[in-house]
Amino acid sequence: MKIDDKSSGDVKIVSPAGRLDASSSEELKARMEGLIGDGCRKMVLNFDGVEYISSSGLRVMLASLKQLRKTGGDLKLASLKPYVRETFEIAGFTQLFEIYDGEDEAVAEFGK
């Protein structure tokens, strides 16, 4: 799958594109773990290009969130499509993650 990442100040913005199923989730996991390993503490995941997320995708989000919060960082989500938002809602993960309409808002929230 295509995964872009860019920086805005000390915030890393990761934008996957495509379906987050079992195998592409592994790719995303490797990328996020790499960034966290390189010292990233503030991360925004832009879901604008994601039409579908499976429970493996949720697991990757959860693992990264736990890892980041353990070291005082955070993972914020942005631009969730209806299907993806519903998957987060069903699992109750909307209680766990901060979710924003757009990437800029999520990044701005880190600055507060």
Added chain:
Amino acid sequence: MSGALLLALIDKICVIVVAAYLITRTSRFSEVLDGKLTAKNQAALVLIFGAFSVFGTVSGVEIAGVIANVRDLGPMIGGLVGGPLVGLGAGLIGGGYRYILGGFTGLPCSIATVLAGAFGGAVYLLNRQRFVGIRGAVIFSVFVESFHMLLVLLISDPYSEALMVVRETGIPMIASNAIGMLIFAFMISNLIKERETKEERDEYLAELERKKTELNIAREIQESFLPETVPPLKGFDLAAKSLPAKEVGGDFYDFIPISKDEMGLVIADVSGKSVPAALFMVLSRAMVKASAAKNPSVSEVAKRANDLIAADAKSGMFVTLFYAILDQKARTLRYVNAGHNPPLVLNGETGNLTLLKTRGIAMGVMDDAEMEEREIGIGEGDLVVFYTDGVTEASDDGFYQFGVERLVETVKKNSHLSAAGLVEKITGEVLAFSKGAPQFDDITLMVLKGERTR
């Protein structure tokens, strides 16, 4: 170069090809290539390449009264493949034999052969105990033969005769040793490649075997923890089924007797695959069962089970779980939804559809999670369909998903069926829909039907 000389050279090359083939195929040689430099293997190579060096001397081709030969070839290869001891040993045999033959070039020629082996060993060590490759070996042989000629010029007496020998035999000696080296190096590097390919294939097969075993273990764990039979209920019809995917996930369902009239129903989906998911499933199932014992409050059970699971959950592991207590007397279902796909309730009279959602979160995600409890009445003819995402996310090869709507449609159309009949009908439809595409996730279904008593 005369025709006879050319023929003689071709003849010799053929012998070298055969010798190279036979030598490189010996088990000793293969073991040395694998880095097994035991004393026995080294001794064997010393003898083989020493003998080959002697053969090089006696098979020499006469050019203008001087013999061009491939005596240095054996020790060089021995050194390049087996290290300094093999090179030196083979060199001493070949060089010693040459020394006994005498002649005015005897001393420099035998020293050159010993050193050829020693240099080969040095290259082997410098190349981190690996064969230097075809090009490296050929360049090395040219260098060694040139050095051999230099030794003849420096040591042999009288100088004028030595000069004549070098002039006559220099080029043929360098060329024939280089050709011999090319043949050997080619075979050796082929052999190394062959062995690497075989090693990779073996590793791949072993990995495949390991994975298969792991999957079988996971499946056995999962299957052994599913209830074998459905408990008999008063006034309700209940059926359940789980079809594990090839890469086993961690779906499960369970029935937990609470009291005379109450039966606990569980359906759950553990995130993850294979053995870790199967083990997490066993853990989750045990925690729920332990928490549920004789406890009439489903929210309390869910909270307690969540705390137990969260304490054990490795990062990222979680389980979505729906837990309900069916009261057969009051004909109610008290339920709590911990992040699971909301079960469908189809009203037998009105045909209205309700989704069993509550405020909750997948278990193992956070401590002290809030778990809301709700209750719904189950009338005669009402259908409750519990399922995991393997049902709705089953996709055809074009990535279209079975989806909730198709599930609802199937339930509505077949509401006259028994619980077991409906379970079969739905799994049949899901499998027909995803026909051709591999089953990625477990498909688990449980159907509860309020029986008509009239």
